[in-house]
Amino acid sequence: MAILKAVRGTRDLLPPETALWNHVEATARSVFARYGFGEIRTPIFEVTELFARGVGEETDIVSKEMYTWEDRGRAESEKGQNLTLRPENTAGVVRAYIEHRLDESGLLQKLFYIGPQFRRERPQRGRYRQFWQIGAEVLGPAWSGADSALRDAEVLEMLSTFLNELGIKGWKLEINSVGSSTDRPRYVAALREALAPVKAQMCDNCQRRAETNPLRVLDCKEPQDQATIEALPKIADFLDEASREHFAAVKAALDACGVEYIVNPRLVRGLDYYTRTTFEFTVPDGSGLGTQNALLGGGRYDGLSEMLGGPKAPGIGFAIGEDRLILTLQAQAASTCESKLDAFIAPIGVAQNPFALALAQELRRDGVRVEVGDGSFRLKKSFEAADKLARRMVIVGEDEAASGILTVKDFSAGEQTKVARGDLAEALRR
Template sequence: MSIQIPRGTQDILPGEVELWQYIEEKAKDVCRRYNYHEIRTPIFEHTDLFQRGVGDTTDIVQKEMYTFTDRGNRSLTLRPEGTAAVVRSYVEKKIYGQPNQPTKLYYTGPMFRYERPQSGRMRQFVQFGVEALGSQDPAIDAEVLALVMSLYEELGLKNVKLVLNSLGDKESREAHRQALIDHFKPSIHEFCDDCQSRLEKNPLRILDCKKDREHPLMKNAPSILDYLNEESRTYFSQVKNYLDQLGIDYVVDPTLVRGLDYYYHTAFEIMAEGEGFGAITTLCGGGRYTGLVEEIGGPSTPGIGFAFSIERVIMALKAQEQAIPSAPQLDCYLVSLGDAAKEKTVELLYQLRSAGVSADKDYLDKKMKAQFKAADRLQARFTAILGDDELSQGKINVKEMETGEQREVELTSFIDYIKEKKVGGK
């Protein structure tokens, strides 16, 4: 019996991986321009970090985490999301004490959730995220939103919609929480087991339930916007004003609820739709959080961030038929004829690569015709042909594959010749 890849995971092969690299490099470049810096955290952490940081009432903690006990009898969990680990590092390494504040970070890497695999939802997925820690200024909310919207624009995505809501401050959330309990409690027995358990712990999460979304009580549930105090309303208005100044379109949706317990004030999702992409689908989600740093043992520190999966972005790009970069073109392919020439190409290949030229050669003792076919498949810009006769004369033939033009070049100047052609594109 052959061993197969675990369900909910994927191999990203040459020819596909270039698109992933393209998206990741675009995201890193935008972050650089916004003065965000990369942080890398472990793939697994102590389970308690996610229980405290993500929240005991979330689906992630209750149903989706990959948790195991190590040989030291410690409970560890493969990271299901990036924010808690970033905040843990922020606290443990005392980054809050560094002079340059707020702290602006980005991360990318694999995350793990035990879910039913489907299109755009994997058990191992690659997430890109941003966290800005240490500022309560609504302008930082607008900056984070501008960053991710700029990224999608530069990737060429169309029909991208920013959806906003405010979850208010602690006082506003408490008032809304009680209103939700009063609203759902008389009929809570009609809801799923998850909603029933959430009623007292975190009734806001009931609004995010997929099973009971059509229940009549969902449609007229109390809106958080009706329970915002003056400070929360002012904060939300300032965020919207900044977005208006930046020319970033948005839609306010009072039913928008993020799936994690630590969100306060600004919450948002970014949706995309396209032919073949199905219904409006969430590309990205995030929001402002208060209390998370304290929960993990640090000083009172506000933060805001977002995360998206690379898989979802790729789905959107393909659905909207955006131009997708192909594998990079090989600069030069070496074709040899004869034992002495074959031996010499090993040296020439090393010299080309050392000079910054992408190059390759045959390692399977193919005939000359088959070597030329290999050069074609690799889309080599130049093919350099070296036989024993040419080698004895100190010459090598260089063919430009696009034009078919062929030129005899001195072996001593061959490397410089290819370098000049590569740089000049001639």
């Protein structure tokens, strides 16, 4: 019988790697809490219309990548709903904001999430059909300050803090403005006109996007298309005065906080809901992501709530591809997350098992991470297991159990010492 394997484009996460995932998520929770964010957990599947209206029917996500099915009604005469595994989480967060009338508080809503998303895209390094995102959204009524350039800068400063606390090296922040809901259509029209005579010379994706979603042409990474893209009109030339002032205010606030950035006039987000500020954080070549070096991205979406039938609620948010973030940490060896346990308790003989388990209970209650062997193990087997799992080994023989003086072997130092039971927890934490 053939061995069953995980579906292509998905994977299992196993120890000790999951310790690094937990470290990343704990750091995110800690940093976001300092900025006043609370956690939101939305359903993994939503009605398909939410993404078609919010993300945009002509985006690659909606047209090619979503996992969608018709949910049968309970009776034959009952029409089922069209449901979709969430390909991104901003639309779901805004749907929750509308449904639960969070606008009625009059307060700014700062919400973050950690969880899986699903896209039927070609599997490649750091990209999976079930992938994990860490993201956050800031939205609320206009009088709450949700449309302020200060919020854009605060989100970007928070992200720089998060990456620094994780130890990510060499990150760069690129920013741009894609203008207001009136600026963008004028720019898209200019792009269509400029692309018309040259699109036939471009890659197949660009030829399709030139018709369906011209902004996505600017995302093309094909080397042969770069000269053509460089000659296309720039969004900065189509911004109205309010959009220019907003972008200038974002840059001034980042300057005041000492957050370095690069203005990239080609940086756009392909989703229909983005307005004004857009951004990406990238990492250098050799950081584990290959040629696609974007670590996270996001932007402002001032009209999304109205697009979904809700009240006016300007907002800004981002999503971090956690799979790609982990790859970067591993490639840069930036994580200080300790995966080994503090100690392995090795009873010598089954008669010492009860003492060893009671000692483990005592240490665990004192915050020490330990594993317990079995007295039936030969000493050599206990040494091998301890060396793989822990930084130290605590040997429990008849003499140790009787005297309360334990033998502790430190694998990194190559030393063996005697420690009194009352001092053991402190010694193992060092």
